[in-house]
Every structure is written in structure tokens, then in C-alpha cells.
Amino acid sequence: MRRAGTVREVVREVPAADVGFDDPRVDAARPVSLELEVESLTDGVLVHGRLAVGWHGECRRCLAPIATTADVDVDELYQRQPTNPDAHRLEGDQLDLRTMVRDTLLLAVPDAPLCRPDCRGLCPRCGADLNEAPCGCGAADVDR
Numbered sequence: 001m002r003r004a005g006t007v008r009e010v011v012r013e014v015p016a017a018d019v020g021f022d023d024p025r026v027d028a029a030r031p032v033s034l035e036l037e038v039e040s041l042t043d044g045v046l047v048h049g050r051l052a053v054g055w056h057g058e059c060r061r062c063l064a065p066i067a068t069t070a071d072v073d074v075d076e077l078y079q080r081q082p083t084n085p086d087a088h089r090l091e092g093d094q095l096d097l098r099t100m101v102r103d104t105l106l107l108a109v110p111d112a113p114l115c116r117p118d119c120r121g122l123c124p125r126c127g128a129d130l131n132e133a134p135c136g137c138g139a140a141d142v143d144r
């Protein structure tokens with residue numbers, strides 16, 4: 001942060017508990033992965049790279065359990081005196097990425113996930129899992 005143009009790589013895995021997610025979707029047993037480049041500017045710090053977090057949930061259509069990873073590209077600006085409306089305020093001499101990492105990853109975890117994009121879900125009439133086979137109760141015909 002002392003000299004503009006300095007770039008530092010931040011590549012590490014952090015326990016999810018240290019990031020302080022308060023969300024049952026986040027897999028606390030798996031580390032959060034950070035692959036970031038931190039570049040100092042004359043009036044702030046630019047952080048860009050990739051974040052990833054393990055999460056689990058339930059398919060919104062067929063209710064199958066899902067356990068996977070969400071990753072997201074980040075491109076964030078920190079400024080001591082924010083002039084850019086999207087900039088985070090830089091406090092003190094230490095860059096604290098925790099809030100950005102937490103908020104960014106929580107947005108990347110889907111609220112209503114699907115086990116796969118073309119999940120057929122459960123039959124609304126008989127409850128059969130239509131990914132396994134057509135249920136034959138006739139409701140599917142009305143649907144399509």
C-alpha cells in the first residue's frame with residue numbers, strides 16, 4: 001500500500017469459520033479459497049481475482065442434496081476517500097478483505113439451487129422423481 005503500482009498475490013485457503021459466514025448453506029468443513037492480486041493505486045487498492053466456497057443445499061425441484069463449490073470473479077476497489085460509488089472504504093493501514101469475501105461469496109451461493117440445469121423435479125401429483133423415470137400417473141402429460 002505504500003507505493004502505487006505494487007502488486008501482491010494473495011493465494012491461500014482460509015477456514016470458512018474465520019470468514020464468519022452465518023449461513024447454513026456454507027460448508028463450514030471446507031476452506032474458502034482466495035486467489036487474488038492486490039494492487040496499490042495512488043488513491044487506493046485494487047483487488048481482483050477469484051474466490052471459492054463450498055456449499056450445500058437441496059435441489060428446488062427434486063429435493064436431492066447438492067454439495068458443490070461456488071466460485072466467483074472479483075474486481076473490487078478500496079479507497080481511503082471513496083470517489084468511485086462502487087468503492088469500499090479503506091480503514092487504517094490494513095486491508096481487511098473479510099467483509100468483501102463473505103458478502104461476495106454469499107451472493108454466489110444460489111438461494112434456490114438446481115441439482116442440474118435440466119432437473120425434471122418431482123411429479124406434482126404423485127411425487128415421483130421424474131429424473132429417474134416418467135411416473136405414469138398422467139400429470140406430466142398435462143404439464144407439457
Ligand SMILES: [Zn+2]
Nearest residue numbers: 059062115119
Ligand atoms: Zn433436482
Ligand SMILES: [Zn+2]
Nearest residue numbers: 123126135137
Ligand atoms: Zn405422477
